[in-house]
Amino acid sequence: MSGAARFRSPGLLIGLALTGLFLTAVALSFAWTPYDVGQVDVGRRLLAPSWTHPFGTDHFGRDVLSMIIVGARNSLLVATVAVAIGLGLGAPLGLWAAARGGLADELVMRGSDLVFALPALLLAILFTAVLGPGAVNAIIAIGVFNTPVFARVTRGAALSLWTRDFVLAARVAGKGRWAISVTHIAPNLAGLLIVQATIQFAVGVLAEAGLSYVGLGAQPPTPSWGRMLNDAQTMIGFAPWLAIFPGMAIALTVLGLNLLGDGLRDALDPRLERRG
């Protein structure tokens, strides 16, 4: 399959564009925002979208566009670390389960069944309610639920790789299970894990917004998309822009990441790499 053509599907390009916008917002937030998000100006409160405030202002007179730009930071941070936790714990667990089989496999798989059996967001709420609200606890809670997802995906694909002849050849070359997992299995799973990470990233953004919405995510005054939605709730009748813009930011980011994930899955599809 000649390279570039596979990366030209419309879904993938839209996904890349939306994800790019999200990352640009984060990068921009460190250098410049239209207004200072900490600056309260009651005289300018609840202004409808206009040229000076494209997304309007909130009940403290803060610029909504600036808050969304800065809020992207929090989403990125929480989702990234949560995916890193999930990948860092889940992938090695999955590799281990596939390499050892037997009891190890049962342990990992039944353990992930256990986590899957519990409603994720509800438990994350419990988690943060016990440990106290805040970005760090939200990250841990989301990360814990990412772990079995990565463990399963890794194990499933690794099991099929273990039956391949090149693994047999590596065993004949005297390599142990762990060496084979690291040198042969993991590199061949990279594409799959990148796709899964992208999708879990979208889930992370959504989960962070959910936790912040119920007040268990990032605490004020750190701007967060979920909490902006919550704040907007009581004013939705006369200031709908307060809900519309953060809601759109969440929806477009999640949509973009999902399109990116699906697009990458098609582009990196191992079935297209084989033979010819």
Next chain:
Amino acid sequence: MTGPLLKVERLGLSVGGRALLNGVSFEVAAGEVLGLVGESGSGKSLTALSILRLPPAGATVSGRVVLGGRDLMSLAEADMRQVRGGEIGLIFQEPMTALNPVMTVGAQVAEVFRLHRGLGRREAWTQAAAALARAGFGKGQISAESPLLRYPHELSGGQRQRVVIAIATALKPRLIIADEPTTALDVTTQARILTLLKTLAREDGAGLVLITHDLAVVATMADRVAVMRGGEVVQTGPTGRVLAGMGDPYAGLSATPRPASDASPVLEARGLVRAYPAARRGWRRSEPVRAVDGVDLALKPGERLGLVGESGSGKSTLLRALLGLDAPQAGEVRLDGAVFGERASRRQRAAVQAVFQDPFGSFDPRWRVEDLVAEPLPLMDDPPRGAARRTRVLETLAQVGLPPEAADRYPHQFSGGQRQRIAIARALITRPRVVLLDEAVSALDTPVRGEILRLLARLSDELGLAYLFVTHDLTVARAVTDRVMVMKAGRIVEEGPTAEVFAAPKHPYTAELIAATPQMPRQ
């Protein structure tokens, strides 16, 4: 009818700008058998799929396919559906996946009549029974034992392939395309299925396109042959002439029967048993299946030993035990008198290396050839590093006839035969004394197979290697081994010098195998 039945003209197929088929042209007359041969990846199956207008997703097809005067490429999709199954019957390699596992075979054959002929239920079943009977199934009555009411998993591989053939020939198509119809079957079954195909095609006066990588099959079946390589037809002509033009692929092999050595064996197995737990039946587990059941084997230094048997005879299981990868339930494997098993030392492992069947699957697609070939090097006491490692790799590649540039490429950039050379290089780099070859040439087309076998023979002479050739192909065993063992259902049923076993088989099973093996015409 005048003119050819099927005319393929400049058929091309490309995916993402890469041409996989290029100007493929051939003709098939009614009642003729055309053998379409070539190694895997040469475009044989793609040609068949393109004729049926079922190319892989994203592919663009060009050229003309004319069946009985009609250009299939310009037909509407609805008409094309009538052509598939109606005028062209297709038989696949793997009958299990070609059949629907949740439908009885009778229903699957009857479906053809209902869809294409619009027959009612009862009539369709009567026709299905007749079609199955024609494909060699016994009585077609619908009773408890009737094959019509069986599910695919209740049938053997050969029976399943008969069902597929019954479906493909049910409507008496004008053209039958059989894509490696016997590759998944045993030698003895293969012979019967091939006879059936030829008989049915002749009865209906249909053209038969037989796709295969096995020249011996073509030699016994085809009137004419088209040879494909790299997506192009490189040669067409009457079978005898094309095969004669290729020369004897096994020339130069087995010329000199070598004297038996009386040295003590380098690799030895005694009373080896390897069993798998049987499938569960309800709550109870039945007796474990003994895949290898008390095998004794002794391989002497420099000896070439053949292990012959059909699929499921336990050859591959035995091989894994001999490689010290799986622990046997009973018996033991000894290397130079010392136990060789799962806990083998590095030095022991360096002495026993292997080459596997699938030239596509036996390399990590993400590794460069240099790293692939060097993978077993850490088994050596003082493995070469850095520049010395590369020198060692290049030396070994040269031994198997590959240029130094090969080291920096990836496995997908090589043909099947070249990959098997790389696999041999990987097996040789630790300078082993024993190399186990698991169907090492069966995925290659016949001329390349001959080349690889000659290479292996030369290497064993030069390096004093002992080989164990595990194969289902008796022609291979006959061409390269000094001694041969015949395996059936986990046991060795016959053993002896190759020439003697082939000239006068003692066990009836060996005789049956030899009789069923398609022969290349000897010049």
